Amino acid sequence: MKSRVILFFLAFLVWMGLTWPPDWQHFAIGILVASFVSFMTGDMFVQRPHVLKNPKRYLWFLYYLPIFIWECFKANIDVAWRVGHPDVPINPGIVKVKTILTSDTGLTFLANSITLTPGTLSVDINQEKGFLYVHWINVKDKDIERATRLIVHRFEKILSRIFE
Amino acid sequence: MKARDRGKKNPQILRKNKRRSISRQTIVAPEYRRLRWLMGTITILGITAVVIFYPLPSLIRWQSSFLMRCFFIVLLCGAFCLYRILRGPSAPDRIVAIDILGILIVGFCAILGIPTGRTWYIDIGIAWALQSFIGTIALAKYIEGRNFDE
Amino acid sequence: MNNIMGMIFIVVGLVFDFFGCLGLVRLPDVYNRLQASTKCVTFGTCSILFGAFLMLGITAAGIKTLFCIIFLVLTAPVSAHALARGAHISGVKLWKKSVVDRYKEDKRSNQ
Numbered sequence: 001m002k003s004r005v006i007l008f009f010l011a012f013l014v015w016m017g018l019t020w021p022p023d024w025q026h027f028a029i030g031i032l033v034a035s036f037v038s039f040m041t042g043d044m045f046v047q048r049p050h051v052l053k054n055p056k057r058y059l060w061f062l063y064y065l066p067i068f069i070w071e072c073f074k075a076n077i078d079v080a081w082r083v084g085h086p087d088v089p090i091n092p093g094i095v096k097v098k099t100i101l102t103s104d105t106g107l108t109f110l111a112n113s114i115t116l117t118p119g120t121l122s123v124d125i126n127q128e129k130g131f132l133y134v135h136w137i138n139v140k141d142k143d144i145e146r147a148t149r150l151i152v153h154r155f156e157k158i159l160s161r162i163f164e
Numbered sequence: 165m166k167a168r169d170r171g172k173k174n175p176q177i178l179r180k181n182k183r184r185s186i187s188r189q190t191i192v193a194p195e196y197r198r199l200r201w202l203m204g205t206i207t208i209l210g211i212t213a214v215v216i217f218y219p220l221p222s223l224i225r226w227q228s229s230f231l232m233r234c235f236f237i238v239l240l241c242g243a244f245c246l247y248r249i250l251r252g253p254s255a256p257d258r259i260v261a262i263d264i265l266g267i268l269i270v271g272f273c274a275i276l277g278i279p280t281g282r283t284w285y286i287d288i289g290i291a292w293a294l295q296s297f298i299g300t301i302a303l304a305k306y307i308e309g310r311n312f313d314e
Numbered sequence: 315m316n317n318i319m320g321m322i323f324i325v326v327g328l329v330f331d332f333f334g335c336l337g338l339v340r341l342p343d344v345y346n347r348l349q350a351s352t353k354c355v356t357f358g359t360c361s362i363l364f365g366a367f368l369m370l371g372i373t374a375a376g377i378k379t380l381f382c383i384i385f386l387v388l389t390a391p392v393s394a395h396a397l398a399r400g401a402h403i404s405g406v407k408l409w410k411k412s413v414v415d416r417y418k419e420d421k422r423s424n425q
Binding site for chain 3: 230231234237238240241242244245247248254255256257259260261263264267268270271274275277278283284286287289290293294297300301303304305306307308309
């Protein structure tokens with residue numbers, strides 16, 4: 001029930017954003033559509049509603065955003081340099097890293113932020129053992145521990161505070 | 165049973181194509197690589213300069229005319245994607261290029277909406293992003309050799 | 315002022331788009347192409363959309379560009395991940411000079 005209410009408010013917010021100048025007709029139809037959507041797909045979307053109550057998590061998320069955007073910008077400069085260089089200085093390979101995150105949302109965000117940061121692309125996840133297979137454009141280390149320290153540790157601490 | 169068959173058939177085709185592409189690449193001697201890079205850079209910079217500075221932008225409404233010229237750079241990126249679609253050695257290459265083309269078109273629609281004053285182009289961009297995401301996921305599942313309902 | 319800022323964002327986005335598509339042509343193998351193009355083109359398109367938001371202001375179209383940015387950032391890495399996984403399972407090999415392939419080793423040891 002709680003997850004349905006949360007989904008209802010989210011869907012309603014998105015609807016009001018898409019039909020921006022606020023209006024009574026949009027408002028009424030938005031309530032109808034959002035209640036229908038939350039009735040149909042409510043139990044799939046939010047599995048642990050108690051996570052959303054804690055205000056600390058939102059603050060950590062706000063702290064995570066600028067770090068993520070800065071890393072993303074550095075990644076783009078790095079890839080643009082590699083592509084524009086005449087010799088294409090790449091040294092690719094698929095390495096394996098460990099993670100301590102277990103929840104679905106946390107793993108999804110970790111994989112997405114790995115994909116959007118310098119030279120790394122997540123290929124597959126093994127959720128039971130906590131392994132991630134990462135394609136690295138410039139392999140600095142083949143060892144699991146050191147690769148984990150280089151790739152995952154930037155985000156893992158913050159993400160474990162947000163989603164666990 | 166079907167999925168297994170597909171998984172068996174695919175690698176042979178892909179491997180054949182890949183061998184051909186490698187033999188094509190090794191024809192170029194390494195000494196000429198820098199020269200080729202220089203020529204390519206000059207060509208691309210020349211094309212961009214011609215697109216932006218000829219004919220000279222009018223000074224009165226320079227903002228909209230500048231944005232109009234920005235389209236041609238997006239079209240150049242689209243031409244690169246089309247090259248990869250035509251000559252990609254394997255099926256995943258082509259799917260990657262199609263995915264990237266979809267994201268490019270979203271940006272194209274956003275630029276197109278501003279100087280023409282028709283802001284519904286951005287609605288087209290949102291719809292295109294949704295469709296291309298679903299299409300890419302479906303194609304990825306297809307080359308993986310699985311059913312869609314898994 | 316907002317117009318000039320929006321133009322700067324649009325030009326930065328165009329440069330990154332261009333480098334991403336150049337990577338699609340120059341790099342040697344599916345996974346490398348996927349890396350360059352996904353990162354650069356996603357960031358470039360988000361930058362273009364943010365520039366469009368600055369130029370349009372808070373109007374109907376401006377808010378739609380913000381929703382488009384959120385949607386792209388959430389979905390582009392997911393599709394890249396699905397494509398990389400599908401390509402590896404369907405048997406596309408890595409580039410011949412690549413260093414290590416743990417995924418293949420683990421798949422072999424499981425079978």
